[in-house]
Amino acid sequence: EVQLVESGGGLVKPGGSLRLSCAASGFTFSSYSMNWVRQAPGKGLEWVSSISSSSSYIYYADSVKGRFTISRDNAKNSLYLQMNSLRAEDTAVYYCARPTGDYGDFNYWGQGTLVTVSS
C-alpha cells in the first residue's frame, strides 16, 4: 500500500524558514517524480513544486520560486521542501503527492502538514 507521511509543519514568523519532509513507503520511491501541493485555510489547491525521479528536473510555481527548494533522498525514500523567507500567504496545509505514472496527475496524497506563518 502506498503511504506518504508529511512532517515538519508548525508556526513560524514572517521571514522565517521551515523544512518539510515526506516519508514514502509501499512503492519504489526512486521510480517516481514527486510533488508538493498546498491548500490555504478555506481555499483551493495550489501546485507548489515537482521533482523528477533522479532529481534532474525541478520546477516551481511562480509564487514560491526563489524562496522554496524541493529535494529528495532516494536512499531514504524521502521528499523535502525547504521553505525560506516565509510570508503570511504561505500559510497552508502542505501535501506531498505522487502521480499515477510518470507524470501528469496526483494519485497518492499524504495527510498533509500545516504551516502557519504569523507574528
Added chain:
Amino acid sequence: QSALTQPASVSGSPGQSITISCTGTSSDVGSYNLVSWYQQHPGKAPKLMIYEGSKRPSGVSNRFSGSKSGNTASLTISGLQAEDEADYYCCSYAGSSTFVFGGGTKLTVL
C-alpha cells in the same frame, strides 16, 4: 499561471446527474490531454477521480466520467449519492512542467 475557472457550487438530488465545468485556455486545458479531477471531503486529503481527461483510477466508481471540448473540461457524476457531496477540483498541465488547479466547486446533494 491563472487558476482554471469552475462554478463555485452545483447541486443535485439523489439519482440525478450533474456536470462540473472547468474552463482554461489554449495554454493549458486546450493544449494537453492532462486534465485531472479531485474529490475532497472536509478535513481530508484530495482523492483522484479522473486522470488524463477521462480515465478512472482503480476503485473509482464508473458513475464518474470526464470529457473535454476545446478549452473546457467537464466532470459528470451520474446517479448522485449522498457520499458524493464534497468539493471537486480540476487540474491541468500548463506547460513547462507546471500545473494549474481550478478554484473548486462545492457539490451539494439535496
